[in-house]
Amino acid sequence: MSDIDVSKERVNTSRAARSQQEMPRLSAEEKDDLVHRYHPDYKKEAYATLRFGPNKGEQTVHELARLLEGESPVPADFPALKPAHQVDILIIGGGGAGATAALTAKAAGAKILMATKLRLGDSNTVMAEGGMQVAVSPEDSPIRHFVDSLKGGHMANDRVLLKQLVEEGPSVAQWLIDLGVMFDREDDGNLSLRAGGGSSLPRLLRCKDYTGLELMRVLKDCVLNEEVEVLEFSPVIELLTDGKGSCTGAILKDLDNDRRIVVQAKTVILATGGIGRLHIQGFPTSNHFGATGDGLSITYRAGASLTLQDTFQYHPTGAVFPEAMAGLLVTEAIRSAGAHLLNAKGERFVYELETRDAVASAVIRECLEGRGIQTPAGRYGVWIDMPLVDQINGEGTLEKRFPNMIRQFSRYDIDIRKEPVLVYPTLHYQNGGIQIDAEGESTLKNLFVAGEASGGIHGRNRLMGNSLLDIIVYGKRAGAAASKRAAASDFGPLSLDHLSRFRKERSEAGVNSDVVSPMLFPDYVKKQ
Amino acid sequence: MWHLGRPMLHGVGCLGGVCGACPISIRLPNQMAPKTALACQTLVAEGAEMAFLPGDASKKEIAPLPAETPNQNTLFQYYPETRRCVACGACTSICPQGIDVMASVREAMNGKLAETADRFVDCVMCGLCAAVCDVKVRPHRVGLYTRRLIGAFQENEATQLKKRIEEIGSGHYKEQWAALMEEAVH
Ligand SMILES: Cc1cc2nc3c(=O)[nH]c(=O)nc-3n(C[C@H](O)[C@H](O)[C@H](O)COP(=O)(O)OP(=O)(O)OC[C@H]3O[C@@H](n4cnc5c(N)ncnc54)[C@H](O)[C@@H]3O)c2cc1C
Ligand code: SF4
Ligand code: SF4
Ligand code: FES
Numbered sequence: 001m002s003d004i005d006v007s008k009e010r011v012n013t014s015r016a017a018r019s020q021q022e023m024p025r026l027s028a029e030e031k032d033d034l035v036h037r038y039h040p041d042y043k044k045e046a047y048a049t050l051r052f053g054p055n056k057g058e059q060t061v062h063e064l065a066r067l068l069e070g071e072s073p074v075p076a077d078f079p080a081l082k083p084a085h086q087v088d089i090l091i092i093g094g095g096g097a098g099a100t101a102a103l104t105a106k107a108a109g110a111k112i113l114m115a116t117k118l119r120l121g122d123s124n125t126v127m128a129e130g131g132m133q134v135a136v137s138p139e140d141s142p143i144r145h146f147v148d149s150l151k152g153g154h155m156a157n158d159r160v161l162l163k164q165l166v167e168e169g170p171s172v173a174q175w176l177i178d179l180g181v182m183f184d185r186e187d188d189g190n191l192s193l194r195a196g197g198g199s200s201l202p203r204l205l206r207c208k209d210y211t212g213l214e215l216m217r218v219l220k221d222c223v224l225n226e227e228v229e230v231l232e233f234s235p236v237i238e239l240l241t242d243g244k245g246s247c248t249g250a251i252l253k254d255l256d257n258d259r260r261i262v263v264q265a266k267t268v269i270l271a272t273g274g275i276g277r278l279h280i281q282g283f284p285t286s287n288h289f290g291a292t293g294d295g296l297s298i299t300y301r302a303g304a305s306l307t308l309q310d311t312f313q314y315h316p317t318g319a320v321f322p323e324a325m326a327g328l329l330v331t332e333a334i335r336s337a338g339a340h341l342l343n344a345k346g347e348r349f350v351y352e353l354e355t356r357d358a359v360a361s362a363v364i365r366e367c368l369e370g371r372g373i374q375t376p377a378g379r380y381g382v383w384i385d386m387p388l389v390d391q392i393n394g395e396g397t398l399e400k401r402f403p404n405m406i407r408q409f410s411r412y413d414i415d416i417r418k419e420p421v422l423v424y425p426t427l428h429y430q431n432g433g434i435q436i437d438a439e440g441e442s443t444l445k446n447l448f449v450a451g452e453a454s455g456g457i458h459g460r461n462r463l464m465g466n467s468l469l470d471i472i473v474y475g476k477r478a479g480a481a482a483s484k485r486a487a488a489s490d491f492g493p494l495s496l497d498h499l500s501r502f503r504k505e506r507s508e509a510g511v512n513s514d515v516v517s518p519m520l521f522p523d524y525v526k527k528q
Numbered sequence: 529m530w531h532l533g534r535p536m537l538h539g540v541g542c543l544g545g546v547c548g549a550c551p552i553s554i555r556l557p558n559q560m561a562p563k564t565a566l567a568c569q570t571l572v573a574e575g576a577e578m579a580f581l582p583g584d585a586s587k588k589e590i591a592p593l594p595a596e597t598p599n600q601n602t603l604f605q606y607y608p609e610t611r612r613c614v615a616c617g618a619c620t621s622i623c624p625q626g627i628d629v630m631a632s633v634r635e636a637m638n639g640k641l642a643e644t645a646d647r648f649v650d651c652v653m654c655g656l657c658a659a660v661c662d663v664k665v666r667p668h669r670v671g672l673y674t675r676r677l678i679g680a681f682q683e684n685e686a687t688q689l690k691k692r693i694e695e696i697g698s699g700h701y702k703e704q705w706a707a708l709m710e711e712a713v714h
Contacts, residue, residue, distance in 0.1 A: 118537075118540070118541055118549070119541065119547075119549060119583075121547065122541035122542065122547050122549060123542075123547075126541075126542055126546050126547050127542050127544045127546055127547075134689075135692065136686075136688050136689050136692055137688060138688060138691075141701065141704075142696065142701060143701060143704050143705070143708060146708065147708075159709060163705065163709065167696055167701075170689055170692045170693045170696060171693050171696075173689060174689060174690075174693060177679065177680065177682075177686070177689075178680055179593075179676070179679075179680065180593060180675065180676025180677065180678075180679035180680040181679050182645065182649075182675055182678060182679035183679075185682065185684070185686070188684055188687075189682060189683070189684020189685050189686055189687065190684075190686050190687060190688045190689070191686050191688070191689055207649070208649060210546070210649060210650065212546070213546045213652070214649075214675075217651075217653060217672055217675075218672075218675075218676060218679075221588075221672055221673075221676065224588050224590075225590050225591065225592055227590070233537065233538075255537060286544070288541060288542040288543060288544070288547070289540045289541060289542070289543055322571070324571050328544055329544075403649075403650060404545075404546070404650070407545070407625075407626075407650070408544075408545055408569065411569050411570070411571075412571065521537070
């Protein structure tokens with residue numbers, strides 16, 4: 001037997017004995033220490049100081065700094081800015097936040113255009129598995145939800161944004177239900193709730209392990225029903241401003257015809273999502289193909305501030321084997337349902353429902369200290385014991401609650417009902433992002449931001465299930481605020497003045513890299 | 529594809545088996561006939577024959593939810609051709625998600641909306657089922673509309689959720705918030 005098989009056998013044989021074992025929780029000090037020592041956010045070599053721009057002097061990872069300080073694809077002598085579209089609101093990004101903003105703005109009577117990089121709905125939203133946090137149960141309250149999230153975020157959350165998030169949770173859940181989202185129910189009709197890491201009570205609404213797919217399918221259907229004009233395969237490559245601190249439109253790139261499209265808009269809502277495909281610090285990622293942080297580089301260039309741009313979430317359990325699945329998520333809900341994490345010796349090493357940063361740090365520690373398991377492709381990982389879920393909750397639980405997970409592994413002849421699988425942290429979420437106020441407006445006037453692209457709500461670590469809530473609550477807020485603003489304003493002049501300023505600052509700071517941003521897509525083409 | 533040195537855009541989305549952007553037809557050397565699959569979820573083997581299939585081009589009806597509790601006629605109003613299904617099974621054979629699409633369509637025909645809704649939970653809206661249907665049924669659209677009907681018109685209300693919304697609306701938490709925000713700011 002190979003080392004892997006020996007170790008796997010240990011997991012299988014120790015299952016019965018472990019099922020009753022209590023794992024101590026970490027004290028606040030222990031957790032701090034663990035995270036400081038092993039979490040990738042604390043790896044100094046991975047960070048650079050921004051040399052110019054709104055966040056000059058602050059830190060972020062090299063991969064992002066390069067893009068923020070990168071050159072625009074729009075040449076200085078770009079031909080006259082003649083708009084092909086004139087709308088009240090331009091919505092950038094066709095994920096959950098963008099779709100929600102579109103529906104809200106449409107309902108408010110605004111004339112809108114949506115531009116998205118791939119197809120409408122190709123996003124991180126569609127991939128979400130575990131669920132959406134809403135304080136629904138009688139024992140729970142928005143206050144408790146707030147406190148849990150604040151603790152999870154290391155007290156760095158923007159309090160006002162967080163309060164709105166938790167307080168509007170129940171009403172947006174109702175909004176989704178009214179659109180026809182099928183959340184799992186109890187027999188009496190109440191929403192079925194599950195526990196999530198870092199939460200003091202079960203608070204996750206979900207649709208099996210297809211929560212994001214369910215949300216996105218319905219939201220997309222609504223956007224199509226409302227006959228919103230959508231330009232697919234048309235990413236934004238540059239914002240336009242009036243040169244006096246207001247956003248007035250954007251330039252899109254029509255990928256199929258390689259044309260540029262100028263859009264003039266009274267307000268812009270940016271909902272471009274996350275950064276997983278930057279593969280920060282070499283990590284694999286759970287994110288969709290277009291998660292390249294485009295929103296961050298274009299807004300930074302246009303002069304809007306970022307916040308908490310130095311903190312990322314590494315989901316503790318991304319698959320590492322088979323190689324083709326590397327990075328793909330093993331949902332946290334599996335751990336909520338009782339699955340254990342085990343090192344090469346078949347021993348547990350952390351309470352599985354600590355916050356994600358702590359669990360990820362513990363997995364990295366095990367692997368660094370030689371207690372990980374090496375895959376044939378040379379990656380390291382630890383075991384996640386999913387068969388235990390059936391043992392604890394009864395035969396058939398995995399099948400009923402995690403059909404997606406079973407299907408994904410079965411394609412590689414792995415039956416998660418029978419054997420453990422190997423996992424390692426995967427780059428999952430951008431905790432920070434573009435700074436917004438209570439209505440979702442950035443520091444650049446008339447530019448609103450919603451969803452994962454924004455920052456502040458989640459502090460330095462987002463709790464499971466708070467992001468799906470975020471995209472709906474803030475998608476709605478941005479949609480409403482932008483419509484109101486647009487109704488009271490005229491079109492502003494279109495200029496690239498901010499680019500001239502950016503280029504000047506860039507050369508003064510001595511930056512002359514040939515990196516062009518936004519990245520749009522990761523380059524996976526094998527160099528021959 | 530990338531490993532073959534070819535960049536691609538259409539036919540890529542989530543890379544996680546849920547967005548339906550990447551349906552392919554693939555035949556391994558030891559197989560007689562090709563099968564459909566999601567490319568991002570498929571391990572390519574030496575000697576496999578593979579082709580990307582086109583995306584969903586089926587017509588999307590503008591189908592809003594009704595004001596009152598739906599029945600099967602609500603569905604037929606937008607998707608009347610559903611009743612023409614001849615039970616040929618083509619949709620079931622092609623579905624890369626292994627959904628028994630034909631059975632779901634038959635249930636929809638017979639007004640068993642809840643059953644139809646349940647079966648389509650894994651549907652990634654790739655549209656292949658509609659593309660192969662001779663009588664132009666659009667099973668995935670029927671499935672999604674049915675799910676929305678069932679989702680929006682649950683028999684039993686989520687009473688706890690209703691109550692919480694009322695509590696928040698009535699200012700029930702006002703004092704606790706005041707104290708908490710005060711503390712949080714200092
Ligand atoms: C595998 C996975 C599982 C998850 N599970 C959960 C969970 O259980 N619970 C939870 O709360 N959260 C979860 N999350 C996080 C959550 O899904 C995302 O944070 C959230 O959906 C982001 O929504 P969004 O609308 O902000 O961005 P996205 O949904 O990513 O949408 C962004 C959109 O913008 C488009 N875009 C990008 N760049 C451009 C450009 N330059 N121009 C135009 N368009 C552009 C993209 O193509 C995409 O359509 C999960 C995430 C992943 C990846
Ligand atoms: S039901 Fe149709 S659209 Fe849905 S996954 Fe199967 S073939 Fe694709
Ligand atoms: S392909 Fe069309 S006719 Fe054949 S079983 Fe499916 S829905 Fe019915
Ligand atoms: S790329 Fe989304 S299902 Fe394959």
